[in-house]
Amino acid sequence: MNNSSLKIGLFNECFPPIQDGVAQVVENYARLLQERGNDVTVATAKVPFFDYSQPYHVRNFLSIPVLMRMPYRFGVPIWMAPFQPIMKYNADIFHGHSPFTAGRIALKLSRKYNAPFIMTFHSKFRDDFRRSVPSDTIVDxxxxxxxxxxxYADEVWIPQPAVLDVMREYGYKGKVEVVPNAIDYDLGNQDINILKAESRCKLGLKDNEICLLFVGQIIYEKNIQYILDSVKLLKDVPYKMYFVGKGYAAIEFHEKIKQYGLQDKIFMTGQLQDRSALQVYYAAADLFLFPSLYDNAPLVLREAAAHHTPAILLEKTTSAEVIESGKNGFLSPQGQPSVFADTIKKVLSDKKNLDNVGKTASETLGLRWSQLMPEVEDRYRHLILRKQNG
Incomplete structure (x- = not known):
């Protein structure tokens, strides 16, 4: 078992062309585990007419669009489509990244073939449900x-310890294993100062202009309204703010930017599928603004850090657990937008410290997927042996 190739099934509703943090986790697991000589299959909700060609296998299950959260899709429940091809897929281990149809299929197959079943907890689902379901009872x-x-899982993984608090709040009483998220950017021996200067030039930033950045879904749950209300108060700061991503609230926030008269300061790029194009924004930025109450362990925080771009988060949030304020990032008290704006101004007032914090962020938050995958594969092998030995 130690040297043999594993047959690994990764299950998630979301996968390219639909992109979010969890899809990126699954994509990196699949790519690197396949490169390590394993036989990897990603099982995901089918997007009609999309070419799923990859170096690994991609198998689809039937899905329907989630009208309240386009472009997401939801897998058709197993009982409605019990004979689709995915239901005959066999593997050494089944790893679910979604607790919806994808996870249910993984559980059913793991029982059918007596293989280990892992679930990773990624998201604050209650926040998602509350937006579209008016009844707290139904949400519960x-x-x-x-x-x-x-x-039902043989092991439950979480990306950082504070996520367990969310799971306990949701009623989970079992054990967990902490398996962190990572990033795919590797700057190697590249000179970060040259990269930042070149990236700023590509965005047309002036020498005296501060570059502020947000990367993620353009949805209310990410606290984007709070960001807009905060940067609106930076009247004496020569800045440009970029929002990279897409989501159901993009049109509304476009209108809000116009209403605030900030079209020449705040720009929405849409989603950037090209990772090198996204890197330009990470490298050009002075500060990454991420006051989200919604996220557990955001990859974008680590991706910004890899480019020596530290983030400002809100105190007492799950995602803030990895931040030591003033060391590898900054924390702002939760409060009115003026509080967040004041924190931004204070951070920007000390350029030397900002640079030092950015450097430390790259050293403490820059774990790469290639470094993590040996641990993941080792965990898989131990769990398979444990299952085989009863």
Missing amino acids: LMIKRIMSLYE
């Missing part, structure tokens, strides 16, 4: 339903 039932899946 939905949370109970999805959390039951984690109780």
